[in-house]
Each structure stands twice: as structure tokens, then as C-alpha cells.
Amino acid sequence: MQSSNTDVAADPRVLSRRYLAGGIASINRLADPDIVFTRAQGAYLWDTGGKRYIDYHAAFGPYVLGHNDAYVNDAVRRVLDDGHSLYGSGTTELEGRLAELICGCAPFLQSVALLNTGSEATYQALRLARAWTGRDHIIVMQGGYNGWHNDVACNLMTPLGALGPRRTGEEYAFLPISAGIPQSHQALVHPVGFNDIEAVRAIVDRYPVAAIILEPILQNIGIVKPLEGYLQGLRKLADEKGFVLILDEVKTGFRHALGGYASVCGVSPDLAVYGKAIANGYPMAAIGGRKDILDLFVDADTRKRVLLAGTYNAHPVMVAAAIATIERLAAGEGAIYREFERKGSWLQGEIEALGREAGLEMFVSRQGSALCPYFMDHEPTDWHDLAGNHNFELDAAVRKSAIAQGIYTFPIAVKQWSISGAHADRDLEETAAVLKKVFASVKL
Ligand SMILES: Cc1ncc(COP(=O)(O)O)c(C=O)c1O
Structure with a gap:
């Protein structure tokens, strides 16, 4: 009708x-x-x-x-007027330029992958971590949000009645915020309290942990900041135990500093994930960090290679928007x-x-x-x-x-x-x- x-x-x-x-x-x-x-x-x-x-x-x-923003929109118009399109073959000067710009934002950004949304980027970052470590378990934050996929769609604004009392030094139950997440998958994901490093230590001692993924500031429940030494402690633990430290900077990245909250607090993650502010409203996301880990996307050994595909990855319109946004953010030092x-x-x-x-x-x-x-x-x-x-x-x-x-x-x-x-x-x-x-x- x-x-x-x-x-x-x-x-x-x-x-x-x-x-x-x-x-x-x-x-x-x-x-x-x-x-x-x-x-x-x-x-x-x-x-x-x-x-x-x-x-x-x-x-x-x-x-x-x-x-x-006029500067960003002009860059988008220009890329269309110049006749750029999505070629789906090889690389382009534009995406190389964006990758260079992002890598210039912080010393730990040795290499970068370009995607479309924060959820895709956190998904791929976790897959990289599992492939890198050969381990399956991951640690996430109670009150954190890292996207809608099976690994992370849990324990956001959980009613305390369902969550139970504070469990310092221990994990919480995986409480899905989506139906359809297999039980077998839930068993691999361990939610812990933010700022509770002992819980992370306990899980790492109990399970083969591939990665911890966290927003450095919990910005999906307002602004809940890390206590002094917490992120530094996670860095140290990751080095000791060999798991991958992933900072989800989808909200904090480019909003608090060009290098994200990592550059504000001085903690270098193995991988950082960006989205949102990176292109001022145009759909663009990125994973940046250690080149040896990111190189798994193109490993010559197909058994080790992590599949990064995506028809729309690095679409010229979004790339132009991201370049212009970063230029604007970087202006005047x-x-x-x-x-x-x-x-x-x-x-x-x-x-x-x-x-x-x-x-x-x-x-x-x-x-x-x-x-x-x-x-x-x-x-x-x-x-x-x-x-x-x-x-x-x-x-x-x-x-x-x-x-x-x-x-x-x-x-x-x-x-x-x-x-x-x-x-x-x-x-x-x-x-x-x-x-x-x-x-x-x-x-x-
Ligand atoms: C910290 C964080 N990570 C990941 C995501 C997922 O990003 P997207 O909605 O672009 O998939 C969000 C979205 O709000 C977010 O806030």
C-alpha cells in the first residue's frame, strides 16, 4: 500500500x-x-x-x-568532481595518504587497516589477536561497548539485579545484549569490572587469553575514567602474559587527541581501533598499531592469514572525509x-x-x-x-x-x-x- x-x-x-x-x-x-x-x-x-x-x-x-563541516564537505565534493570512484582493485593515492596521516598521529601507529564501522574494526582486531596468539579467550569490560558482534555484545548497562554484587578480582557472567550469540561463543568471553586489574590477572591465569579489549575511558556510560596506573598495569600484564592489548578508541580517538586517549595517558596499545570522529560523521574506521600483527592480513601463509575483505573499505568519499577531518584537527598544532x-x-x-x-x-x-x-x-x-x-x-x-x-x-x-x-x-x-x-x- x-x-x-x-x-x-x-x-x-x-x-x-x-x-x-x-x-x-x-x-x-x-x-x-x-x-x-x-x-x-x-x-x-x-x-x-x-x-x-x-x-x-x-x-x-x-x-x-x-x-x-564546510572543509570536510568540500573535500568530499572535490573527490566526486575529480571523477574518483570505488575501483575495487589495487590501492589508491588517497588511501595511502590517509594511512600516512593516521600513522603520523602517534609513534605506536606503525601500520593501519581501513574499514567502515567501529564494529567491523573491533571484530577484526579481535580476530587478529586470536590469530597472533593462537588463543581463543578474550576479556571485555562491564559497562564497555565495543560494537554489536558476538564477542562483545554483552554487559553494557546491565541492571545490578541481573549482574549481582560487585565481584572484585573476578569475572562477571556473560550477559548478552543480543539474542543469537551461541553458548559456545559466550564461554570464550570474560567480562570484568573497569579499573579491576586483579580480575584481569585472575582470568589470564585461568584461561588462554588472546586479548583484552577496552575503551580507555568508558564513554558509553558517560565518562568513566581509568584510575591512575590502571592502563599502565594492563600494558605491563599484556607484556608479561603475551596477550594483545586492544584499546577501543572508537569514541575517544581523534576526540581527545590525534593519537587518541593512548597519547593522552602515554600507554601504547598493541592495536587501537578508531571510528566516529576520524571522519566527522562519514562512515570510516581504522585499526592501527603493531605492523607485525597487522601484517597477518596479508600473510603469505594462507593458514596464518586473517581475512580482511570489504567491498567498501577505503571508499574514496570516506577517505577524503577522513583526510580533511584529520587536517582540520591537526591545524594550529x-x-x-x-x-x-x-x-x-x-x-x-x-x-x-x-x-x-x-x-x-x-x-x-x-x-x-x-x-x-x-x-x-x-x-x-x-x-x-x-x-x-x-x-x-x-x-x-x-x-x-x-x-x-x-x-x-x-x-x-x-x-x-x-x-x-x-x-x-x-x-x-x-x-x-x-x-x-x-x-x-x-x-x-
Ligand atoms: C567504543 C565503541 N566501540 C565500537 C563501537 C561500534 O561502532 P559502530 O557503531 O560504528 O559499529 C561504538 C559505537 O558506539 C563505540 O562507542
Whole structure:
């Protein structure tokens, strides 16, 4: 049955609800309020009614420069005007240039593979680690997110009732966030608490562990930072026990520094995975790190070779977008990161002061341009701490009220707020003015 133009004009969701599986392209986009956006520019989004929002959602993080960045879009237009296409044969000058740029971002980036999405990249990084070590088991973080595939689709925002009490020094049960993950597969994956190095040590002593994969800052439950020495301890343990340290920098990479959080904390992973901000919203991902491990993708011995294929890998449009994004981020010796620190720190200070003024118990956790207000009295160190102390209802109410007044953060508690290069001081001031009203009005 065809929908009439009038139906669609009255509600653009009509076609999606009728023909798109579940009416939505990603389950993670289900939101209340269910706003249909029609345009975005810089720091702003507009909905069907023409209402403008200052955007802190950034489509789950990629828009480090802001929406529709002119420099990036011009590079994309140019690559099309120049007649580039996807050749599917050999390599191109463009992808070599991008690989060189990425490898210039940190000394540990000796070589790089180009893919399309973060999930593909974490999948391939784990496969590389298994092939490299000849071991099958992997360690993941409770409260971490590394994509949707079988190895990692578990234990994100697990209700504490299902998870049970804190198990310091031990693993948690694998609690899938997707149906269809074989039991045999689940037995190979060991979720542990973030910042709990003893649990990692215990698992490594018990099982043949190929890799630990973790976000260096848990940015899918806000901003949960590593304690001093934790990442360094993992590096040391990986060296001692011969497993591969994979930093999932899909959210942190290019947002906190060109070399990702690894360059901020000074810990070199064996492999790092990038996505999101690497191409400012265009679908591009990368695995970078040790050349000897990445060379498994082209090992002459086909029994050792890890299959990296992908029709769309290094599509010229995405490559051009990534090159332009990195050029913009690198300009002025990383001036944008100094601006992120200034703006982030100002907004953090304002939100904390407004919270105090309104008598709210809260703490704003932040790294550069990424922040998350927690309605609890300290900075959380892991999921148990967060889930047991944060006021989720208040968080959701604040977001809902802010959205109604033109400040868009994703309407689910503990989702990261992201400032972009396009957010001007006046946008942050407008945000603070709205939050003052929001904090005064939300019911405790
Ligand atoms: C840390 C992290 N890793 C991996 C992924 C998966 O990336 P993608 O959604 O591009 O597959 C995400 C997505 O949110 C992420 O935040």
C-alpha cells in the first residue's frame, strides 16, 4: 500500500513505520521524545517544525568538528568532481595518504587497516589477536561497548539485579545484549569490572587469553575514567602474559587527541581501533598499531592469514572525509584540542555551579570536549559504582526538560555530551542559561 504525500508530510515517520524493520535504522536510536530532525549545521539541529536545538548528542559522537563541516564537505565534493570512484582493485593515492596521516598521529601507529564501522574494526582486531596468539579467550569490560558482534555484545548497562554484587578480582557472567550469540561463543568471553586489574590477572591465569579489549575511558556510560596506573598495569600484564592489548578508541580517538586517549595517558596499545570522529560523521574506521600483527592480513601463509575483505573499505568519499577531518584537527598544532579543554572546562564548571545552586547532588565527569553530569556525589569508577549511586530518573528528567528548551542531549541517562569545534561560547552560555531553568524545575 502506498502512503499519500499528505500522510508523509503530516508525519515523516509514516514510511519508516510501514516499511523499515521496526521503524528504525538502529535500535539505539529509539528515543523519547521521538523527534524527526531534518537539518543540521555546525552545533545545531532543526526538527520538522523548524525548532532549533544546540546539539550535544553529535550522533553518538562522530561530529567532532560539528555537522556539515564546510572543509570536510568540500573535500568530499572535490573527490566526486575529480571523477574518483570505488575501483575495487589495487590501492589508491588517497588511501595511502590517509594511512600516512593516521600513522603520523602517534609513534605506536606503525601500520593501519581501513574499514567502515567501529564494529567491523573491533571484530577484526579481535580476530587478529586470536590469530597472533593462537588463543581463543578474550576479556571485555562491564559497562564497555565495543560494537554489536558476538564477542562483545554483552554487559553494557546491565541492571545490578541481573549482574549481582560487585565481584572484585573476578569475572562477571556473560550477559548478552543480543539474542543469537551461541553458548559456545559466550564461554570464550570474560567480562570484568573497569579499573579491576586483579580480575584481569585472575582470568589470564585461568584461561588462554588472546586479548583484552577496552575503551580507555568508558564513554558509553558517560565518562568513566581509568584510575591512575590502571592502563599502565594492563600494558605491563599484556607484556608479561603475551596477550594483545586492544584499546577501543572508537569514541575517544581523534576526540581527545590525534593519537587518541593512548597519547593522552602515554600507554601504547598493541592495536587501537578508531571510528566516529576520524571522519566527522562519514562512515570510516581504522585499526592501527603493531605492523607485525597487522601484517597477518596479508600473510603469505594462507593458514596464518586473517581475512580482511570489504567491498567498501577505503571508499574514496570516506577517505577524503577522513583526510580533511584529520587536517582540520591537526591545524594550529592541535589548537582545537586546547579550545575543547577551555570550553569543556567552562561548561563543566557552570553545570556543577548550577547544580550546587539548585541543591542537586551532582558531579560532572569530563575529558576535553566530552562530559557527563552524574547525579551522585562523586565521580564513578565503574558500572557498579555508577549504577548503584546515580539518580537515573533525575538524569532522564533533566535531559527531557533540556530538549524541550532546545538543548539536545540523547534522552537516555548517562549518555555522553559532546562539544564540537562548531560550538561557540554563546552556545555554551545559552546551554547554561537553559540548564539553570531546568535544574530549578526538575522534581527530585
Ligand atoms: C567504543 C565503541 N566501540 C565500537 C563501537 C561500534 O561502532 P559502530 O557503531 O560504528 O559499529 C561504538 C559505537 O558506539 C563505540 O562507542
